[in-house]
Amino acid sequence: MSDADAQRAELAERWDRAARGWGRRAERVRDWGMPVSALMIEQLALQSGQRVLELAAGPGDTGFLAAELIAPRGTLVSSDASQAMLAVARERARALGIDNVEFKQLELEWIDLPTASVDAVLCRWGVMLAVDPSAALREMRRVLAPGGRLAAAVWSAPEENPWATVPGRVLIDLGHSAPPDPNVPGPFAIPSEAQLRELLHEAGFVDVRIWPVDVVRRYASVGEFLEETTELSMMFADVYERLTAEQQAEVERVLAERAAPFRAGDGSLGLPGRSLVAAASA
Numbered sequence: 001m002s003d004a005d006a007q008r009a010e011l012a013e014r015w016d017r018a019a020r021g022w023g024r025r026a027e028r029v030r031d032w033g034m035p036v037s038a039l040m041i042e043q044l045a046l047q048s049g050q051r052v053l054e055l056a057a058g059p060g061d062t063g064f065l066a067a068e069l070i071a072p073r074g075t076l077v078s079s080d081a082s083q084a085m086l087a088v089a090r091e092r093a094r095a096l097g098i099d100n101v102e103f104k105q106l107e108l109e110w111i112d113l114p115t116a117s118v119d120a121v122l123c124r125w126g127v128m129l130a131v132d133p134s135a136a137l138r139e140m141r142r143v144l145a146p147g148g149r150l151a152a153a154v155w156s157a158p159e160e161n162p163w164a165t166v167p168g169r170v171l172i173d174l175g176h177s178a179p180p181d182p183n184v185p186g187p188f189a190i191p192s193e194a195q196l197r198e199l200l201h202e203a204g205f206v207d208v209r210i211w212p213v214d215v216v217r218r219y220a221s222v223g224e225f226l227e228e229t230t231e232l233s234m235m236f237a238d239v240y241e242r243l244t245a246e247q248q249a250e251v252e253r254v255l256a257e258r259a260a261p262f263r264a265g266d267g268s269l270g271l272p273g274r275s276l277v278a279a280a281s282a
Helices: 003-024 026-044 061-070 083-096 133-143 162-173 193-202 222-232 234-240 245-262
Strands: 051-054 075-080 101-105 118-124 144-155 206-219 269-281
Touching: 003 026, 003 083, 003 222, 003 234, 026 061, 026 118, 026 144, 026 206, 026 269, 051 061, 061 075, 061 083, 061 101, 061 118, 075 083, 083 101, 118 133, 133 144, 133 193, 162 222, 162 234, 162 245, 162 269, 193 206, 193 269, 206 222, 222 234, 222 245, 222 269, 245 269
Parallel strands: 051 075, 051 118, 075 101, 118 144
Antiparallel strands: 144 269, 206 269
């Protein structure tokens, strides 16, 4: 197995394990991600009858917004590389009464759909997790019909996303994990507008526009922040859950110290983040 294939297998296994937690916290993920999802949907100018593909859909929220706009004659293809994540999205669509949706297991780097077969593509926080982001974007361009629209989001620079970097840095500083490997896919693999723009142009997209979008993840306490991080991030959980009770207590203590700048008077936290939303045409 090549290094790239090994990375893909490891990522798939982590997402399968994370799916249960993402399902439990789907409403929260939807709420704090809504500013990003809403802008993505706005840029597609969707119409009834269109066929929309969502890649790396996770719980499916961004695609479900599109499904409402293309109903009743249009179809959403909600896809993810993880079957466990697809099961979460299926259950949420059923609960929300969304029936103009198909579910498919699809990889970002080889989308098993015909060329020029969809009118729009959505991918929220997926491209930067691909082993080969360039290949993923070329595939998105391939499956889009001429003039079709892409809306994609990635996370901006690490320093603009303490919701993600603070817990990981605590583990590193306490000697429980190593710094992230820059050659491995991760949330900050495409951290700048210039890099994202270049990748889109190289993939053949035109009329590229990019906006920074701020989000805030709110928690009643540091304990709630730690609990959600452990449920949603298997990279964090794989380290944290192997620690002794004493070591876990130390992690929570240091996390509380690092989170202090984001604490309100009532003890709640507001952890900021910044996403880059790109829109482009095929």
